[in-house]
Amino acid sequence: MAQSLIFNNLGFERDERYIFRHLAFQANAGDLVQVVGPNGSGKTSLLRVVVGLLRAEEGTIEWGEKDTDSSSLAHSLLYLGHETGVNYALTALENLRWYFGLNGSKAHSLSEAEEPEMTDEVLVHALNAVGLLGYSDVICHEMSAGQRRRVALARLFVSAAPIWILDEPFTAIDIAGVARLEQQLQAHCSRGGIVLFTTHQTSSLQNIRSLDLADFKPTESSLYGGELDDA
Amino acid sequence: MAWQWFHRLGSPRWFYEKTSPWMLWLGLIAFGLLIFGAIWGLGFSPADSKQGNSYRIIFIHVPASIVALAGYYVMAISGAVGLIWRMKLSFMVMKSVAPIGAALTFASLLTGAIWGKPTWGTWWEWDARITSMLVLLFLYIGVIALQNAYRDRDSADKTCAVLSLVGMVNIPIIYKSVDWWYTLHQPATLKFTEASSIHPSMAYPLLTMILAVYLVFAWLLLTYTRVEILDREKRTKWVADLLKKSA
Amino acid sequence: MPSFFVFLRHCFRRELLLSFRKRSEWVNPIIFFVSIVVFVPLGISPDERLLSQLAPGMVWIIALLAVLLSLDSLFQGDYEDGSLEQILVSGQSLYWVVIVKCIVHWLMTGLPLAILSPLLGLMMSLPSEGYLPLIISVFLGSGSLSFIGGIGAALTVALKRGGVLLSLIIIPLYVPVLIFGAGSVNAAVDGYSISGQLAVLGALFSGALVLAPLASAGALRIGLNN
Numbered sequence: 001m002a003q004s005l006i007f008n009n010l011g012f013e014r015d016e017r018y019i020f021r022h023l024a025f026q027a028n029a030g031d032l033v034q035v036v037g038p039n040g041s042g043k044t045s046l047l048r049v050v051v052g053l054l055r056a057e058e059g060t061i062e063w064g065e066k067d068t069d070s071s072s073l074a075h076s077l078l079y080l081g082h083e084t085g086v087n088y089a090l091t092a093l094e095n096l097r098w099y100f101g102l103n104g105s106k107a108h109s110l111s112e113a114e115e116p117e118m119t120d121e122v123l124v125h126a127l128n129a130v131g132l133l134g135y136s137d138v139i140c141h142e143m144s145a146g147q148r149r150r151v152a153l154a155r156l157f158v159s160a161a162p163i164w165i166l167d168e169p170f171t172a173i174d175i176a177g178v179a180r181l182e183q184q185l186q187a188h189c190s191r192g193g194i195v196l197f198t199t200h201q202t203s204s205l206q207n208i209r210s211l212d213l214a215d216f217k218p219t220e221s222s223l224y225g226g227e228l229d230d231a
Numbered sequence: 232m233a234w235q236w237f238h239r240l241g242s243p244r245w246f247y248e249k250t251s252p253w254m255l256w257l258g259l260i261a262f263g264l265l266i267f268g269a270i271w272g273l274g275f276s277p278a279d280s281k282q283g284n285s286y287r288i289i290f291i292h293v294p295a296s297i298v299a300l301a302g303y304y305v306m307a308i309s310g311a312v313g314l315i316w317r318m319k320l321s322f323m324v325m326k327s328v329a330p331i332g333a334a335l336t337f338a339s340l341l342t343g344a345i346w347g348k349p350t351w352g353t354w355w356e357w358d359a360r361i362t363s364m365l366v367l368l369f370l371y372i373g374v375i376a377l378q379n380a381y382r383d384r385d386s387a388d389k390t391c392a393v394l395s396l397v398g399m400v401n402i403p404i405i406y407k408s409v410d411w412w413y414t415l416h417q418p419a420t421l422k423f424t425e426a427s428s429i430h431p432s433m434a435y436p437l438l439t440m441i442l443a444v445y446l447v448f449a450w451l452l453l454t455y456t457r458v459e460i461l462d463r464e465k466r467t468k469w470v471a472d473l474l475k476k477s478a
Numbered sequence: 479m480p481s482f483f484v485f486l487r488h489c490f491r492r493e494l495l496l497s498f499r500k501r502s503e504w505v506n507p508i509i510f511f512v513s514i515v516v517f518v519p520l521g522i523s524p525d526e527r528l529l530s531q532l533a534p535g536m537v538w539i540i541a542l543l544a545v546l547l548s549l550d551s552l553f554q555g556d557y558e559d560g561s562l563e564q565i566l567v568s569g570q571s572l573y574w575v576v577i578v579k580c581i582v583h584w585l586m587t588g589l590p591l592a593i594l595s596p597l598l599g600l601m602m603s604l605p606s607e608g609y610l611p612l613i614i615s616v617f618l619g620s621g622s623l624s625f626i627g628g629i630g631a632a633l634t635v636a637l638k639r640g641g642v643l644l645s646l647i648i649i650p651l652y653v654p655v656l657i658f659g660a661g662s663v664n665a666a667v668d669g670y671s672i673s674g675q676l677a678v679l680g681a682l683f684s685g686a687l688v689l690a691p692l693a694s695a696g697a698l699r700i701g702l703n704n
Contacts, residue, residue: 015384016463051567053702074569075479083560089499090492101488103568104480139499366650373647380637389700390633394647397629397693401651404682408654412661 003064004028005050005163005194011058011218012045019045020216023059029162029192032185032205036198037213043198044082046213047167050196051079063163076106078161080169084152086140092151093136096123099155106161118158126157130180145172153177156184164188166197178203241318243460244469250453257453261446268443272436285349290436292342294444295335296360299367300402302332302448306374307399310392320456322388323463325395326378327455331448333371339364359413363406370398384463485570486578493582496555504586507548511591514540515598526603533602534612534663540598541591541616542656545623546645548587552579552631553698554640562635566702576632576691576698580624588620604667611666618679619659625686626651632697655682 010023019042027033035043048054050061052074063073086095100118124136130150140148149172156164164185170178182205185195189207196211272290306328313321343361344354355361374391381387464470480488497504518536519529556562565575595616596609604612630648634640662675 016466053563053566055703074567077567079564079567081560081563083558083563085560085564087492087496087555087559087561089496094492094495098488098492099564101480101484101491102565102570106479366653369646369650373650376643376646377633380634380640380643386636386700386703389703390697393629393693393697393700394633397651400689401654404654405650408657412657415661415664 003162004062005196006062007059008062009059010046010049010056010061012042012049012054013057014045018057018218020213021058021218023213023216025211027194027196027209029194030189031209032189032195032197032207033209033211034197034199034205035211035213041213041217043213044167047079047165047196047198048081051077051165073163076162077165078103078106078155078159078163079165080152080155081167082171084149086148086151088141088148089139091137091139092127092132092143092154093120093123095140095151096126096154096158100158103159103161106159122158123154126154127151129157130154131177146174146177149173150177153181153184156181156188162193164193164195164197166195168199169197170199170201170203241316241320243320243323243464244467246320247457247460250457254450254453254457257446257450261443261450264439264443265447268436268439272433272440275436285346288342288346290440292339292346293437294441295339295342296364297441298444298448299332299335299339299364301445302328302335303367303370303395303402304399305452306332307395310395313388314392319388319463320460322392323459324452324456325392326388327452327459329371329375329378329391331451331455333368333375335444335448336364336368336371340368359410362413363409366405366409367402370402374398479569482574486574489575489578490582493578497582497586500551503548503551504590507544507587508590508594510547511540511544511594512598514543515601518602530603530605533599533604534608534667535660536602537595537598537604537612538616538619538656538660538663541595541620542623542652544591545587545620545627546648546652548583549624549627549631549644549648550641552583552628553635554631557635557698557701562698563702566699572695572698573691576628576694577687580628580691580694583628584621584624588617588624591620592617604663607669608663608667611663611672614676615659615662615672615679618676618683619655621683622655622679622686623652625683625690626655628694629690629697632694632701635698636701655679658682 005027007023007025011021012019019040023046035046037043045054049056050073061073063076085099087098090098097118097120100123105118120136127133127136130153132147132150132154135143135147135151140151143151153169153173169181173181178201182203185197185205189195269290273287306325309321309325309328312318313325340361343364347356348354374394377394378387378391381390461470461473515536518532522528522532553562556565566572592613595612596604599609599612627644627648629651630644631640633647634644637643658675658678662672662679665675666672
């Protein structure tokens, strides 16, 4: 059952000023969507609204059949922000164990009883896939920045979440890593998943749809909210 | 219909424009009553049999204490309204109460000290009332400090709302604890309260002063809130027009 | 989504692992606790009788300060490395994460303080009736201190230099715990029963356990809004 992620009239405000407004977009299964826009146009804010860290002033997000306030959306998301959520004092494997103990596979419509607990084998396999063979029991503090990023990226190889929200995922990884990640993104989309991402780097990804925030920049008159608007 | 009214109430501009005509009258009545009550209590009410003339400070001390405590509840409730209904105006009110409440608490402590000196010979006395007032002052200062620590206004408002609510829930607990603590350590019977049967000639000026301080509080709160509105909406057209008109 | 118990187990595991790996976070408050006591005779008087009168309150105050100083690291680490974000995005309950963190904090800070408090009592000539009440009241009270302290830690999590502000916010909220905690030891020394004070401490702890994480979780959400 292919679901679409729909943004209806989203408006996000900060400090009495709208960053973007009347944003409408539909991401269908298999879409690889890059959110573009100049600095300050709200790319990161949009991603954070989708995952539920920020609240949109106006509009709704639909996932599946009905309006969601991100509770059923949360069960289908994998998010990678600027900070990866990798704890330096834990080993690579411990980090992954915790992540999946928290999130599970997020496969669609699995009840709690059916949820497979991620075995260490699966997690080690994922670490291998990102080039961290043998690093399972290395404390992340002793890794390089690129290696820590890869620990986070290893999640992509295990999670079955349909929607991936990635903010600057290509940061701090080398060319081989970038190629691997691009491959992973394309594979996810061809399996029917959705990817929403931002990046400053040029990439060799195919079939990208673009969501340009410049299209939704508020005009002078709709810059400020207010019931008694003075446009 | 009622919802529409409620929604309009959340508009800072509507609030500003609706309160503008009232400010002068409220101010006159509030300060008028304050001066009247102060003169009556401080000047004309009879001397107390036990404490002589120094007791007169209660006409300032008691109203300040009452409104200081009430102010915290106003702050907490407007914080809650702001959080639940996401009303910016509510947060502006909350932010405005804090310095007023802190000042009143300080006034209460100061007048308490002034009362204490001639009565017991010390400027400071660790009894239940004063200690509770001191803790209330710290609660206010905490909110003010938190408000100023955040550059992002939204975060400042919301965290202060949470803190005010936590404080509000704790105030009864703190007061009761301090009360209990005081009973352990103080055998003296002379309490820091008004006489148990207060004579009408003292009660009326006291009530007048309480009402007056409430009104002054309201006037100050409205004034601070209006200033806060202008500050936050300074980039909108209606504020620019307003400033042009008055320039 | 994993079941609640799997989630809880992973939370506990992570917090305990982190506590053991980052030893300084709980060892430092204990060292503080034991070192500060030297200020008391130096600053006041070495007179045994005076010290023994002050002992219940002073030990309690020092324990409270030690807990206060250790609160900084409760949420800061997870906030900065993005783990807190991941918890919120996962759809799991932030409320329970806070409870787990505060319980582990209590076991790592309050429990050692409770165990060491007789040592401080000894150095301050605490009368013998006071020792057991001291241990019990510090243990029970520090639970409340961890949970209430969590509120302050959550409210200041997004600030760079939140430390002093955190203490400033929390101090008024600690007043009831201090009054009944120190009060129970004082009562025991004077020969009275302490069941009332302990009951109140217990009530404060239950209340803090259930309610404080609500405020803390709300505050963390606000902090992540940035």
